[in-house]
Amino acid sequence: MSGSMEPTINTTDVVITKEQSQDFEKGDIIAFQNSKAVTVHRIVDISKEDEVTLYQTKGDNNNTADFKKVKQSEVKGKVVYKIPGIGKAILFINSHIVIFVSIIALIIIIILVRRLI
Secondary structure, eight states: OOSTTTTTSOTTOEEEEEOOSSOOOTTOEEEEEETTEEEEEEEEEEEEETTEEEEEEEOTTOSSOOSSOEEGGGEEEEEEEEETTHHHHHHHHHHTHHHHHHHHHHHHHHHHHHHHO
């Protein structure tokens, strides 16, 4: 996660999206497939080319619009809600997974040893 949508969406926020196949509007924040990652940016323009709807997107914190326009088929959904700060806990657990698993294993071992004594 980058800071491209700050201050609207911070890097530690988690967003909830709603699947929607059409009827996006200028100003909507969408999640879309971008190579191997999912990107969350705002629609700044809508156009059609060869009967295909294309969305020009831009991160709120970026100076310019995204280079590649987003096809309707690449859109995963519209952002409908954000949970501020919960990403901190997820990042902490992911970055400290070995420690976290070790602590859980140690607790289980202590409980088992106490039962045997």
